[in-house]
Amino acid sequence: MIEIRELTKRYGNVTAVDGLSFTVGAGRVTGLLGPSGAGKSTTLRLLLGLSAPTSGSASIGGREFRDRPPGAREVGVLLGTSGVYCPHGGNTAREYLTGVARRHGIPLGRLDDVLDIAGLTSAEHRRVATFSLGMRQRLGIACALLADPPVLVLDEPLNGLDQRGLRWARTLFHRLAAEGRTVLVSGQLPMELADMADELVIIARGELVAGQRAARLAVRGRRLPVSVRTPDVAVLSSLLADEGAAVELNEDQSLTVTGLSARRIGDVAFLNVVPLHELAPEIPER
Incomplete structure (x- = not known):
């Protein structure tokens, strides 16, 4: 131990x-x-x-x-x-x-x-x-x-x-x-x-x-948010919302997605030919 x-x-x-x-x-x-x-x-x-x-x-x-x-x-x-x-x-x-x-x-x-x-x-x-x-x-x-x-x-x-x-x-x-x-x-x-x-x-x-x-x-349980960057913000936001995710648009035009794993977000983007510039699960901080 x-x-x-x-x-x-x-x-x-x-x-x-x-x-x-x-x-x-x-x-x-x-x-x-x-x-x-x-x-x-x-x-x-x-x-x-x-x-x-x-x-x-x-x-x-x-x-x-x-x-x-x-x-x-x-x-x-x-x-x-x-x-x-x-x-x-x-x-x-x-x-x-x-x-x-x-x-x-x-x-x-x-x-x-x-x-x-x-x-x-x-x-x-x-x-x-x-x-x-x-x-x-x-x-x-x-x-x-x-x-x-x-x-x-x-x-x-x-x-x-x-x-x-x-x-x-x-x-x-x-x-x-x-x-x-x-x-x-x-x-x-x-x-x-x-x-x-x-x-x-x-x-x-x-x-x-x-x-x-x-x-x-x-x-x-997929409760950790995922930071996402894409040039097709509106398209990806709609696709992820259809998957049941909560999507928040930040001031720097990045997305904070909760309710889906980073792996699933990547799959959705790939299958719909949406380019990703960042896909990173966020670690909670105090």
């Missing part, structure tokens, strides 16, 4: 995390949701002992990692999507994983398992520098799973994944949770994260906006 208790982190006059509290239970996938700058990555760094909190606590299995980050066999970690895979882009996926395995004393036979799990077996001899962002994400997740840890902490692992990749991630995370592992996944995409998380924790400006079950129901 992961426990965050009144966690606060200040950098001078800037408060990155402000009295944050939530728990992540074993056997479930928990999503940590919030916009860029909400404090998600800072929270994870505090949890992993990569930064010291100003006050409060963050523990994994009842243990705080203030003095050192947890080992690979304790927690599988993915932080960021670049610069963490290998010091030289010329390394292949297998070469990178081999280096990580040797550094942590992990049997090299495990490499075939995680490459297969990540769907990278056919690309194991490709240089990492040639990988797309989605493939790098898969490689990062493979690395997090290398030591077969009981806890996974993944920072925005869905970025760069296409629909096939999202389905793969959803299946994988739920399988890992079904094995009794603790899975914490952060992200900025409400519908995608809600689709795969058993529970959601929504934060904004370093504070808790909604916790766990209530947040999950709010997102899956």
